[in-house]
Amino acid sequence: MLDANRVRVLVEVAHAGSISAAAERMSFTAPAVSQQLTKLERELGCALLERGRGGVRLTAAGRELLAYGERVMGDLRDAEAAVRSAAGEAPRRLALGAFASAGKTLVPSALAAFRRAHPDVRLALSDVEPPDGYGLVTSGDLDLLITHRYPGVPLPAAAGLHRERILVDPLLLVLPEGHPAGERGAPRLEDLEGEEWICGAPGISNRVALESAAQEAGVRLTVAHETRDYEVMLALIRAGVGVGLIPRTILGAAPKEGWAALPLSGGSGAARRRALAREIYVVHRRRPWRPVPEMVEMLKGSARRARERGAERFG
């Protein structure tokens, strides 16, 4: 039968994106990992990954095996946790993955509350940029994933995982203070055709969302500056170099000087119907161990407070 340790190597490589990175994570050397993969491929009689510059890419067979491997690793982790808890030991580590801007607003207060409630549980937080992270949950590397979807970006399949939306976070148009487009409230995208936009690089969620909205409105936008960091984006806007779309919860925690935010009124019917907002989800395995649902509740509380704060400030 397939050797489970070799399968684990494949899973790690797939998650890390390259053989050498996976080796690093596992405290091995690259040749060790390479050898195991070679043996796995010989065993199965087919290629599992394409070696190339800048890492590896899984073949179809490799992706197939990855899906099973993640399940296997997750079950092994669960098995250990189940036995230890049957023996009276409480599990003591909860690994969270979150996208960067969640780490700044939603997560900290929930983390603090959780730490107060469970001082013995070690918390670990790591950056995971959507749409990644589902595999890490399946394999048990993460106990809880906080992810998002921007309009125009499809939601990944959550095979065998539990996913729950905890917040709908409107995207507001942010302008430099005194910008003429802000004078008469709720401009349309068409009214902003001459502006210089600030958003993420191509492929980054907010860029995709902005571009799909622009396409629906039949407008061509000019992206002048690319950054995925909303703090940077806001600083640029305050400096007057452009305009941008920023989630309301981010604005709620930002200094109040030098900018103005207001909703963007949808151009066409289709764009209006699909509200311009990012949705925030939590993802975890089915049958999570005790503190995971508790953490979810805390995150929901955090989300509720953020929503209320935002609604108060921005109507």
Next chain:
Amino acid sequence: MLDANRVRVLVEVAHAGSISAAAERMSFTAPAVSQQLTKLERELGCALLERGRGGVRLTAAGRELLAYGERVMGDLRDAEAAVRSAAGEAPRRLALGAFASAGKTLVPSALAAFRRAHPDVRLALSDVEPPDGYGLVTSGDLDLLITHRYPGVPLPAAAGLHRERILVDPLLLVLPEGHPAGERGAPRLEDLEGEEWICGAPGISNRVALESAAQEAGVRLTVAHETRDYEVMLALIRAGVGVGLIPRTILGAAPKEGWAALPLSGGSGAARRRALAREIYVVHRRRPWRPVPEMVEMLKGSARRARERGAERFG
């Protein structure tokens, strides 16, 4: 993390019932297996099995780990099969488990038909006495389990498995030819209180079924001979040493001389409501590979023919 190969050892030991038997199956020596188990227990910090004369018994923690381990092993098998089939290789072995009397009547014709349809698939049949075998399906040692339930015996939980009833097989009272109780048709259990019964040893399904029926009818039965083999039972009945309850499909394939079979009319209301019959089920994993459902269909055909043959002969 938990070493998968050690978990596999535990699963094998649990299935085999003893360390030495498991070692045999894995072509290892007993000390090798013993050492792996010791390490697994040290790793987890708790006992997984109680060593004792005549084999080992799992502790609560051990059973917990077993359940996960079976899932892991099953997933690893599935993973291999999935990758191989993605690479174009057809799987080539189908492992069946069946209780003994199914192996004599239901299975052979289905097996023959399957062999004709898939000459390249190697078939393997092994004896599995209910209520065992579910774990073997989960871990992938068996692709298909043919099991039964007698009245009065609870049906095991089929966690994560697909179970389907393919036959309801009435239990008929079988008497030596010319026995007076057979003269006026459909006797009640109460009418047979003086008889010497032939059935399985305590714990065997048909014994349990007989005893629970007797208890409901408020009758005390005398078991004179114990055998689990219906052929033997029938031979004893023909020799006139007692009476017994035999499934109709078994009788349908037996020589017709020297005995008479007729339905038993239920004594109390409760016993009558629950028909005196054994139910036959097939069990397999969800998402079975291609030929498994086909084999199930063939077994259903086999069951249908057996039912018709029985109905014709015994009304």
Next chain:
DNA sequence: TACATTGATTAAGCAGAGCTTTAAGAAGAG
């Protein structure tokens, strides 16, 4: 009571799987 049998464990030795080191080939980026 002594002895044989069955099954698990301990101890010591040995083989091989798998890791490391070192070196070399490939494929961009500057």
Next chain:
DNA sequence: CTCTTCTTAAAGCTCTGCTTAATCAATGTA
């Protein structure tokens, strides 16, 4: 063209894990 980065190749070494042989414990038999 060189430098960097990633993968693979080859050779050697370590340590896991298997085997053999002996011991212990429990049970059944003479």
